[in-house]
Amino acid sequence: xxxxxxxxxxxxxxxxxxxxxxxxxxxxxxxxxxxxxxxxxxxxxxxxxxxxxxxxxxxxxxxxxxxxxxxxxxxxxxxxxxxxxxxxxxxxxxxxxxxxxxxxxxxxxxxxxxxxxxxxxxxxxxxxxxxxxxxxxxxxxxxxxxxxxxxxxxxxxxxxxxxxxxxxxxxxxxxxxxxxxxxxxxxxxxx
Amino acid sequence: xxxxxxxxxxxxxxxxxxxxxxxxxxxxxxxxxxxxxxxxxxxxxxxxxxxxxxxxxxxxxxxxxxxxxxxxxxxxxxxxxxxxxxxxxxxxxxxxxxxxxxxxxxxxxxxxxxxxxxxxxxxxxxxxxxxxxxxxxxxxxxxxxxxxxxxxxxxxxxxxxxxxxxxxxxxxxxxxxxxxxxxxxxxxxxx
Amino acid sequence: xxxxxxxxxxxxxxxxxxxxxxxxxxxxxxxxxxxxxxxxxxxxxxxxxxxxxxxxxxxxxxxxxxxxxxxxxxxxxxxxxxxxxxxxxxxxxxxxxxxxxxxxxxxxxxxxxxxxxxxxxxxxxxxxxxxxxxxxxxxxxxxxxxxxxxxxxxxxxxxxxxxxxxxxxxxxxxxxxxxxxxxxxxxxxxx
Amino acid sequence: xxxxxxxxxxxxxxxxxxxxxxxxxxxxxxxxxxxxxxxxxxxxxxxxxxxxxxxxxxxxxxxxxxxxxxxxxxxxxxxxxxxxxxxxxxxxxxxxxxxxxxxxxxxxxxxxxxxxxxxxxxxxxxxxxxxxxxxxxxxxxxxxxxxxxxxxxxxxxxxxxxxxxxxxxxxxxxxxxxxxxxxxxxxxxxx
DNA sequence: TCCTAAGCGAGACGGTACGTCCGGTCTTTGC
DNA sequence: GCAAAGACCGGACGTACCGTCTCGCTTAGGA
Numbered sequence: 001x002x003x004x005x006x007x008x009x010x011x012x013x014x015x016x017x018x019x020x021x022x023x024x025x026x027x028x029x030x031x032x033x034x035x036x037x038x039x040x041x042x043x044x045x046x047x048x049x050x051x052x053x054x055x056x057x058x059x060x061x062x063x064x065x066x067x068x069x070x071x072x073x074x075x076x077x078x079x080x081x082x083x084x085x086x087x088x089x090x091x092x093x094x095x096x097x098x099x100x101x102x103x104x105x106x107x108x109x110x111x112x113x114x115x116x117x118x119x120x121x122x123x124x125x126x127x128x129x130x131x132x133x134x135x136x137x138x139x140x141x142x143x144x145x146x147x148x149x150x151x152x153x154x155x156x157x158x159x160x161x162x163x164x165x166x167x168x169x170x171x172x173x174x175x176x177x178x179x180x181x182x183x184x185x186x187x188x189x190x191x
Numbered sequence: 192x193x194x195x196x197x198x199x200x201x202x203x204x205x206x207x208x209x210x211x212x213x214x215x216x217x218x219x220x221x222x223x224x225x226x227x228x229x230x231x232x233x234x235x236x237x238x239x240x241x242x243x244x245x246x247x248x249x250x251x252x253x254x255x256x257x258x259x260x261x262x263x264x265x266x267x268x269x270x271x272x273x274x275x276x277x278x279x280x281x282x283x284x285x286x287x288x289x290x291x292x293x294x295x296x297x298x299x300x301x302x303x304x305x306x307x308x309x310x311x312x313x314x315x316x317x318x319x320x321x322x323x324x325x326x327x328x329x330x331x332x333x334x335x336x337x338x339x340x341x342x343x344x345x346x347x348x349x350x351x352x353x354x355x356x357x358x359x360x361x362x363x364x365x366x367x368x369x370x371x372x373x374x375x376x377x378x379x380x381x382x
Numbered sequence: 383x384x385x386x387x388x389x390x391x392x393x394x395x396x397x398x399x400x401x402x403x404x405x406x407x408x409x410x411x412x413x414x415x416x417x418x419x420x421x422x423x424x425x426x427x428x429x430x431x432x433x434x435x436x437x438x439x440x441x442x443x444x445x446x447x448x449x450x451x452x453x454x455x456x457x458x459x460x461x462x463x464x465x466x467x468x469x470x471x472x473x474x475x476x477x478x479x480x481x482x483x484x485x486x487x488x489x490x491x492x493x494x495x496x497x498x499x500x501x502x503x504x505x506x507x508x509x510x511x512x513x514x515x516x517x518x519x520x521x522x523x524x525x526x527x528x529x530x531x532x533x534x535x536x537x538x539x540x541x542x543x544x545x546x547x548x549x550x551x552x553x554x555x556x557x558x559x560x561x562x563x564x565x566x567x568x569x570x571x572x573x
Numbered sequence: 574x575x576x577x578x579x580x581x582x583x584x585x586x587x588x589x590x591x592x593x594x595x596x597x598x599x600x601x602x603x604x605x606x607x608x609x610x611x612x613x614x615x616x617x618x619x620x621x622x623x624x625x626x627x628x629x630x631x632x633x634x635x636x637x638x639x640x641x642x643x644x645x646x647x648x649x650x651x652x653x654x655x656x657x658x659x660x661x662x663x664x665x666x667x668x669x670x671x672x673x674x675x676x677x678x679x680x681x682x683x684x685x686x687x688x689x690x691x692x693x694x695x696x697x698x699x700x701x702x703x704x705x706x707x708x709x710x711x712x713x714x715x716x717x718x719x720x721x722x723x724x725x726x727x728x729x730x731x732x733x734x735x736x737x738x739x740x741x742x743x744x745x746x747x748x749x750x751x752x753x754x755x756x757x758x759x760x761x762x763x764x
Numbered sequence: 765t766c767c768t769a770a771g772c773g774a775g776a777c778g779g780t781a782c783g784t785c786c787g788g789t790c791t792t793t794g795c
Numbered sequence: 796g797c798a799a800a801g802a803c804c805g806g807a808c809g810t811a812c813c814g815t816c817t818c819g820c821t822t823a824g825g826a
Contacts, residue, residue, distance in 0.1 A: 578800090
């Protein structure tokens with residue numbers, strides 16, 4: 001009949017304060033100048049309270065991402081019936097986020113975090129939609145006859161997300177027409 | 192009559208020892224567990240000798256890459272006349288390098304380094320061929336009529352390189368047929 | 383009509399478990415590596431149960447001493463009629479306890495505790511007999527004409543106890559004849 | 574021809590600052606509320622600079638004592654020809670130091686430190702003169718016929734020093750005549 | 765029989781200090 | 796003037812305890 005759980009419960013206040021502080025410092029300092037000690041101070045929390053619930057800063061970032069505190073909206077592509085336009089708009093949204101220096105810094109820091117921590121890597125890919133929403137949109141493009149039926153959709157979406165990452169890593173500024181060209185690169189020009 | 196340059200010249204021995212030690216530790220410990228102090232000890236060199244010539248570990252890694260000490264061969268795609276086969280072979284070479292845990296660790300660490308340091312980012316992209324050899328090979332594919340003439344080659348190569356990076360970040364193991372599918376994703380299925 | 387005392391009474395089980403655990407850890411770790419947290423764990427008790435009844439580890443140690451759990455027998459000198467022999471035997475008993483490394487460690491830790499906490503200091507002095515039994519034995523030595531009638535007995539017993547403490551602090555191993563020499567030092571050689 | 578020693582020398586400035594800070598904090602906070610971290614902050618020094626030269630706070634205190642920064646003058650007894658008066662004066666000097674709350678606190682902390690660290694224990698005993706100057710003075714008392722020739726001088730001096738320690742541990746305030754009584758306790762009344 | 769106060773275990777929390785590692789800078793000596 | 800050796804200040808690491816607190820349960824009068 002009993003829950004078997006005695007003692008004080010985990011403080012939601014502390015948890016939220018930690019995540020918020022993490023986001024704040026992550027945006028300003030970047031992933032590897034991010035310190036647990038700094039987060040604790042910023043959050044007004046004891047270091048041990050962080051270590052009690054997260055083994056390191058990797059999973060902490062992952063949880064921030066899960067809560068949608070790092071990337072806006074999860075970048076789900078629209079469906080207006082025109083795949084090419086929808087994907088270009090999706091890329092525009094992402095690059096719009098990257099034009100802001102803060103956004104760009106967060107994004108590159110996320111890549112850094114992903115390189116160190118699988119969990120972050122998977123979540124980053126998924127946040128951009130590579131796992132579900134993007135593939136689904138491509139699937140509807142196939143149904144609409146705008147994409148060849150035997151196109152490897154998973155790989156196409158990986159390539160799209162990858163192109164965004166390459167741009168971020170090489171700090172290549174976005175030129176007009178680039179989103180369309182990237183879409184053309186993966187779903188073909190004349191289809 | 193002289194240029195006035197007096198005193199000892201930079202020790203090539205020390206320089207090489209430092210680069211070699213960097214590569215060794217980079218492969219085992221990864222980018223951000225890489226320490227200048229550790230490199231100095233491993234190289235049998237004073238810390239100051241490193242700081243005298245490199246401002247931080249980013250450019251140090253960049254120099255290692257320039258010297259071809261981190262990525263093998265620079266991954267130049269062949270030209271057998273069949274673009275699809277050539278690109279698949281190129282991907283096979285890269286993924287072959289990534290199958291080895293050491294290679295995979297180096298690659299992810301490079302991504303991490305790239306996220307911090309533009310120079311590394313650009314060199315990483317170029318080492319994979321995105322800037323020249325890959326685009327050139329795609330160009331010859333266009334000439335051979337295997338790729339539509341108006342395909343955005345720069346973007347195609349970025350998407351290819353990006354796909355590799357996404358795979359590395361999400362630690363997705365390579366399945367048989369994946370290289371071909373990736374190539375199909377960017378140059379079309381039925382061409 | 384009643385005092386109005388409601389609720390559960392203090393658990394004797396917990397009290398005894400705490401004192402026993404304290405003695406155990408005190409002997410092995412020493413006074414200032416002794417932690418309330420460690421005692422609680424060792425005793426299978428909640429920390430708060432300790433803090434409810436003792437303000438700090440000083441009084442906890444004092445209570446252990448009061449219960450006779452730390453020093454054996456309270457070191458009461460015998461009375462065979464020969465003061466010199468009786469005091470030497472008393473010293474032998476104490477030094478016998480100090481020869482054992484555990485006993486020596488306990489004794490030094492008690493000195494440490496005494497330096498921090500008056501209560502412990504007084505109890506330590508009394509446990510060795512300086513306040514009552516030792517002075518009484520000296521008094522009977524005076525009556526028997528073995529000690530000059532105007533000897534300051536209180537000070538003599540302090541000096542004796544003090545000599546033991548000095549030996550413990552400087553870890554001077556006991557040589558044969560030392561107890562007799564110490565007795566001679568305070569009650570004279572030829573009396 | 575060479576000394577074989579390269580690199581910067583130990584900073585005397587830092588060493589002295591550390592010792593001074595230690596003395597300052599030792600006097601105010603006592604031995605076991607003394608923290609390496611606090612000393613470093615007080616001295617304006619990095620923690621590592623302390624750990625580089627001292628393994629723990631015990632030897633640090635010992636060095637302070639060696640430098641005469643903790644106990645004044647080393648308490649060497651005078652020689653006016655009258656042992657009893659000289660020893661009483663020596664006790665007066667010590668108890669005079671103990672009347673001051675700061676002095677008393679330092680002394681008790683030293684006992685605490687001595688209980689933990691042999692080196693401190695030996696130095697504390699020696700600082701009070703038990704090893705040399707006190708025994709020598711007693712020796713001259715024997716030559717002058719004021720002390721029986723077969724009195725165990727080493728033990729007598731230990732008993733004297735011990736009596737002081739017992740007083741300190743039990744916080745017994747000094748009454749008039751106490752120094753004389755203590756001297757009488759160890760060198761006899763009517764000799 | 766309920767009510768209520770207290771004891772108790774468990775354990776989270778804000779803190780302080782631990783002892784270690786490394787970042788960069790500086791000094792000393794030798795080549 | 797470069798390079799080794801290495802001391803130095805600073806800052807973060809991850810761990811151990813501090814003393815306080817909250818929680819759910821048990822114990823035992825008083826209503």
